[in-house]
Amino acid sequence: MKMKTKRMLAVITALCCMAGTVSCGRTLPNSNDDSDSSDNSNEFSVAGDEADGIETSEKEEQLTLVPRTTAAPKSAETVATDTAETSNPVSLVTRSKEEIDKIKNNKKTTAAAKTSKTTKAKTTAASTSSASSTTTTTTTKESAETTTTPQTPTIQLSYTSAEIVAGQTKAYAIVSGTYDEEWSTSDANVATVDQYGNITAVGEGSCKIRVTDKNTKEFGEIAVTVKKMQGIQQIDGITYVDGVLIANKTYALPRSYNPGGLTPETYNAFQSLVQAAANDGYSLWNASGFRSYETQEQIYNNYVYTHGQATADTFSARPGHSEHQTGMAIDVNNPSDSFNGTPEAIWLKEHCVDYGFIIRYPEGKQDITGYKYESWHIRYVGVEMAKKIRDKGIEIGNYNITLEEYFGINSKYN
Ligand SMILES: [Zn+2]
Structure with missing residues (x-):
């Protein structure tokens, strides 16, 4: 009952926004799309429940500790x-x-x-x-x-x-x-x-x-x-390479893939990371974690509506292609270019591997990952894999090695 009312109100709000008659009550923070465009005015309301980042992160708190x-x-x-x-x-x-x-x-x-x-x-x-x-x-x-x-x-x-x-x-x-x-x-x-x-x-x-x-x-x-698991395999429409779940521009997740929040191992690893940072005097937090297929769909469609698809594709993932849907990706602190080079960003890059995370979209690798440098976006792959990737990079002198390069896979929309 309550749900229904909420949804209806949201729809009405959305309709009002579309008509441009009122200013939106509910907005999506920029953090929701890995966009660096802190200048953009893409505040829009969403017709539906739990569509914005704020509610999503609340949900994470509840769900990540729930057995699945x-x-x-x-x-x-x-x-x-x-x-x-x-x-x-x-x-x-x-x-x-x-x-x-x-x-x-x-x-x-x-x-x-x-x-x-x-x-x-x-x-x-x-x-x-x-x-x-x-x-x-x-x-x-x-x-x-x-x-x-x-x-x-x-x-x-x-x-x-x-x-x-x-x-x-x-x-x-x-x-x-x-x-x-x-x-x-x-x-x-x-x-x-x-x-x-x-x-x-x-x-x-x-x-x-x-x-x-x-x-x-x-x-x-x-x-x-x-x-x-060896090589590229698909199980229930989900792509794994050597057992690592992949979501990029080539490999999409099905609509039905919904861990409901950060996976327990991702959540726990991030807690350890935050604690270690605190011990070193840095404050890190989860600005945006899990996003469902439906949430990403709304975000992306709104960007297409306001910017056109070509531009939207440069900073916002199409539904199914967002790594946030995996429940293993987190935007730390401030998902914008202004996070680059901060002491927190430097600490994160140096230490995240020890907790099983990688900087997923490293500097200078836009042509490979399909995304510009995101110093704030980390992906959980497990400590063993994170170290393997780092060590491989050191071995071949490619210090910003990407997941795509490590596995020899592409990230391009078909
Ligand atoms: Zn992100």
């Missing part, structure tokens, strides 16, 4: 026997806080009903496990509480095995039941897991991801296999 999932949650019963669904390496859908709460509430109310089935699954799991199966087949939550270290998994998960491409994150497995969850990995060189259970593939190999109840020490486990 690939598909609608399956019930524990169906998932227990189905491990094939776990092969999709990419998490594209973000749950809203309301959805998460709903899932948690559902789990609470259905936990009791599932007890019999859980026991059955436990029996199966135990009988297939090697040593202590005979004594643990009848393990219940109550008895587990009295045992100091349970031997078999008793926490049920929506998936128990996963194949992930190195560098990608697989959304958390839904835990059947309410526990005081703590997540851990058996090998951080293969895969890491955040406090919400989102798994990030690091390097080739196999490992176990475990969720443990802090109090009862009950646990559940996911067998993770990490594979390396």
Whole structure:
């Protein structure tokens, strides 16, 4: 109801703006398009919710820490026997806080009903496990509480095995039941897991991801296999080169790609970067992070309307082509040429690699990246990849090496 009213008001505002009768209440900051044109007067209103940078960044705050999932949650019963669904390496859908709460509430109310089935699954799991199966087949939550270290998994998960491409994150497995969850990995060189259970593939190999109840020490486990991706590959319309997601003028993201905010790894890496800068006496902040396909569409169309397409293409990305849609790009502090050469910009260029970021559109590389120098726009690729790119640049004497040059790919509109 409230949403509807808001949207209608926005539409009315937009119509008024178009007619030129009132000045716009809602405007988009210049920061929204990677434009350096601080002189431009492209303030315009947008018909729709959450279209401007201000609301977007608010949203990021809420969403970046929310665990994400690939598909609608399956019930524990169906998932227990189905491990094939776990092969999709990419998490594209973000749950809203309301959805998460709903899932948690559902789990609470259905936990009791599932007890019999859980026991059955436990029996199966135990009988297939090697040593202590005979004594643990009848393990219940109550008895587990009295045992100091349970031997078999008793926490049920929506998936128990996963194949992930190195560098990608697989959304958390839904835990059947309410526990005081703590997540851990058996090998951080293969895969890491955040406090919400989102798994990030690091390097080739196999490992176990475990969720443990802090109090009862009950646990559940996911067998993770990490594979390396070589060359250019497309999965669900998304382009990866050696496992790195690419969005540039050649490679677009589908409209449906929407992480809902910065990816958790990007968010966390940026927090570390900001902290390190603060320790050195510099203040850095996220001026603009995630932007959806729809938001970029509105921004771009408005620039085309005011400047014409040829000019708009020189400073604003077409929808699907903006790196901000990846949830791995951040405009730091002040997205304009006046940020160039500032102490903060110099610090950022020198240190961002250590936190897994690269200056995505370096100086003098407009013909290669398709964008002029943007000292403020950083892209998360992971520490290992960021260092590989930097080292390659040093090795070949190309200190401003771009992602395009490193991978040997183009960035040109078709
Ligand atoms: Zn940017």
